Amino acid sequence: MSHAVIADKRPSTLRGASLPKWTPWAIAAGSVALGLGISAAAGLDSKIQWAVMAGVLFVAGTYVIAARVEGRRQAKDRVATSFVWVAFLLAVIPLLSLVWATVQRGTKVLDVYFLTHSMGVVADSEAGGGIYHAIIGSLEQVGLATVIGAPIGVLTAIYLVEYGRGNLARAVTFFVDVMTGIPSIVAGLFILSLMLMWDMQPFGFAGSLALAILMMPVVVRSTEEMLKLVPNELREASLALGVPKWRTILKVVLPTSLGGITTGIMLAIARIAGETAPVLLLVFGNPFINNNPFEGAQASLPLFIYQQYSQSAGSTAAYDRAWAASLTLIAFVMILNLAARGIARWKAPR
Template identity: 60%
Template structure:
């Protein structure tokens, strides 16, 4: 009796057997290759900088990054194969663009710290500009800090609850023409120039109603700028909450408003807080609205509802416009303080969101 032989299954090979033969063996570049290639790329870029009429350090960085990407892709193609070379090219491009995006941020921070730290001291934080001229070395930002903190807090107290309620309506209740109309106006306000908000408050609140320049008028202008950012960020975070959480609350007989208040909002709270801090960071550095509504003063005015008031952006603008070096140094120090205040507010918001995260 004869036995039939079963042919062994064959595995189809690649269309071009020699294309990925190194990749099939699993060869990878050693870890020391990328740093070596990066150092070599920097050396080549420096040589090009010295031998050509290039006159910018930024050009050295861009040239070195371009040489590094080309060299790593070529070496990876030769050793690892085309497939891994494409993956390494994409990875290198992502990391490279990330590092390039950090350059302006690091440059700005380094410039502000180096130029503002020498002037920053206790006296600068506890004195105002009352009786101080542009040629005088004294003076401080105490009055401007009070104005900025009060104006931003008032604007946040108005814009954050209002914006959050609008976002809840759009996500949980909004349907039809009314919802589309609200979304349209929010989109319009998102691209609104800051000076338009200041002109609106100036024309309506100050000139038409005769309320006068004050810190509260500046807060109203900041509210117009904060609302669209708060609405859009909160709306996107609320949309990310799984519908299963809402349905679980409804299945237990919990009313919809209570489910939103106790489940949906706490779940999206970290993202909402991040959006709020983005809005606060944006309005904290606005100059045009406060220039038209607060008007500025060198005196300490702790009452935002009466009389002219100052703010840090307005203080920086006025001091940076002076030709004296003392005034320019005060402007750099005030800019450093403004950055520190925004960082502290972000830290507080992160801690608050972490403590109130839904378990």
């Protein structure tokens, strides 16, 4: 009996050899060092070539070492994981480089004065001025686009999920898919053609209409997916109690998916906040403060960045203002994304 108990406590020999947990880090360090050595020996100055070479060496080294120790089957699994990490790094490194370059160059003139003053009588080649007029224009144009596009998008998604059947629903779905891929310049040209028909001058609300066109399909798609995640049992239980369908949607379906719908709307706002082409065609830009989006040309942050950078050939001041406005726009989009995540967690069903 005692021999049987001792035999049961022995470690199993069915499990093959495995690499230690620090092996991927060691392979990565070796790949980086070998990539640097090959780049130095070959005289390669491009960081992109060095990064790709290090990634290939990391994947190849992982497969060779894992195949010798753990076998080919486990080696293939580790290679797939390595590809995921390499792809992740290839996506993150350019993003971090972009953010770092924007922060480094945008903080030169970004201060309270820059955020609370307009260009006014300051020429593009002169130092000074700010983006207050552009911030007002962006907030008003994006806000009006949200007021127009968000309700239409949500109601369209409700129709497609809760009521849509037959040819009409298929036609709406088709046109939503088509609108998702429409370039922003096409939406701007459509509104511009309407303005030319009525002989209208550029004004902020025209840009809002174009941005609303770009926003609606994003809201429809995100809201549609969120509504489909609501369990049908909740709908059936409400209908079984004699509650009308419209009230079931209003009191059961929408509150359950409110967090996801709000997140989709916030992400759609972040998507249209950086559009330049429709604003350039319809709003036209204005160095002075214009608080009325229904009359006269207005500024916006993307348009301000474009105009300042186009004038930066002989002016360092315009170049710095363009980067500072870019940093402000990135901060605005980042705040919207963080707010969307916060609302999604707050309104998530428990």
